[in-house]
Amino acid sequence: MNGLGMHILLELKDCNPELLNDLDFIRGAMLQTASQVGATIVGESFHRFSPQGVTGILAIAESHISIHTWPEYGYAAADIFSCGSSFESRTAAESLVERLEAKDPEIIEVPRGVIPLAVTPR
Amino acid sequence: MNGLGMHILLELKDCNPELLNDLDFIRGAMLQTASQVGATIVGESFHRFSPQGVTGILAIAESHISIHTWPEYGYAAADIFSCGSSFESRTAAESLVERLEAKDPEIIEVPRGVIPLAVTPR
Numbered sequence: 001m002n003g004l005g006m007h008i009l010l011e012l013k014d015c016n017p018e019l020l021n022d023l024d025f026i027r028g029a030m031l032q033t034a035s036q037v038g039a040t041i042v043g044e045s046f047h048r049f050s051p052q053g054v055t056g057i058l059a060i061a062e063s064h065i066s067i068h069t070w071p072e073y074g075y076a077a078a079d080i081f082s083c084g085s086s087f088e089s090r091t092a093a094e095s096l097v098e099r100l101e102a103k104d105p106e107i108i109e110v111p112r113g114v115i116p117l118a119v120t121p122r
Numbered sequence: 123m124n125g126l127g128m129h130i131l132l133e134l135k136d137c138n139p140e141l142l143n144d145l146d147f148i149r150g151a152m153l154q155t156a157s158q159v160g161a162t163i164v165g166e167s168f169h170r171f172s173p174q175g176v177t178g179i180l181a182i183a184e185s186h187i188s189i190h191t192w193p194e195y196g197y198a199a200a201d202i203f204s205c206g207s208s209f210e211s212r213t214a215a216e217s218l219v220e221r222l223e224a225k226d227p228e229i230i231e232v233p234r235g236v237i238p239l240a241v242t243p244r
Contacts, residue, residue, distance in 0.1 A: 004192055005199055009129065009232060017244065045165030045181040055186070059167040059179050063190050066179075068205065070126055070235060072243035077127055077234040081199070083190065108232075110131060112199045113192060121194035122139065 004113030005063060008093050010078040011106035019100055020069035020076055023048040026056050029099040030065060034058055036095050037087040039065070062087055067096070076100060081112070126235030127185060130215050132200040133228035141222055142191035142198055145170040148178050151221040152187060156180055158217050159209040161187070184209055189218070198222060203234070 019025050027046050034041055043059035057066045063081035070076070078096050082089040090107070097105040141147050149168050156163055165181035179188045185203035192198070200218050204211040212229070219227040 004195065004197065005190065007131065007199070007201070009234070011234065013237070042169050042177070043167030043179070045167060045179070047164050047181060047183075049183070055164070055181055057165070057167070057179050057181050057186055057188075059169060059177055061169075061171070063177065064179055064188050066186050066188070066203070068127065068185050068203065073126065073235070073237050075126065075235050075237060077129070077203070079129070079201070079203075081188070081190065081201075110230075112131070112133065113195065113197050115135070115195050115197060 003111035004115065005081055005083040006089050007110040007112045008080040008089050009108040009110065010080065010093050010096060012076040012078060012097065012100050012102040013074065013104040014102060015074050015076055016101040017071045017074045020074070021052050021054065021071040023054050026054045026067060026069065029096065030056050030058055030067060033092050033095040033099065034060060034065060037092045039087050065092065125233035126237065127203055127205040128211050129232040129234045130202040130211050131230040131232060132202065132215050132218060134198040134200060134219065134222050134224040135196065135226040136224060137196050137198055138223040139193045139196045142196070143174050143176065143193040145176050148176045148189060148191065151218065152178050152180055152189060155214050155217040155221065156182060156187060159214045161209050187214065
């Protein structure tokens with residue numbers, strides 16, 4: 001079943017906790033992942049929280065990539081939303097798994113915008 | 123089953139297509155929704171695409187709210203990621219449903235970061 005977009009939810013368990021608390025590292029990992037799959041970045045927002053944890057969001061022409069980290073649990077929640085077939089979102093997911101050294105990752109694919117064939121674009 | 127976060131995927135079908143192509147309206151709807159549930163905005167990124175469609179992302183202290191619209195299908199994909207119990211993400215979802223005049227919405231709740239009890243925070 002095809003949709004207008006593919007939304008990958010990425011459960012990154014058992015990561016390297018030090019990386020998860022390093023805003024510069026997280027930003028670099030996200031930008032490198034976007035670059036690796038040819039995504040076009042149109043906006044970004046990165047924040048480090050107290051006492052720990054990082055949020056990073058890339059707005060891309062193809063939708064978005066986000067991450068929220070819990071260093072105290074070695075856990076990060078990422079999602080990759082891609083519309084069209086302009087980039088390989090699963091490759092982006094695998095890139096984040098590798099860069100964050102997640103030893104127990106889970107990749108959940110959710111097709112978004114599965115529109116009935118009866119609806120034609122205006 | 124509780125997780126570190128709750129991720130709501132919001133399928134907004136049969137929306138008012140004119141609203142979906144109006145960047146100012148979409149930004150207003152997102153900001154009002156965030157305000158309504160007491161979320162703390164730490165960053166934002168909004169873009170209108172050619173020939174149509176809007177992407178909007180709010181980075182919030184409690185994680186993120188995003189939307190991607192396909193006016194030609196009357197469809198928008200939103201997601202609301204909240205960590206902790208600091209705001210009622212389902213209320214935020216219902217706010218977006220109402221503001222975008224979605225007549226056929228679907229709200230999917232995905233618990234994120236369900237960590238085994240054996241893992242204690244560092």
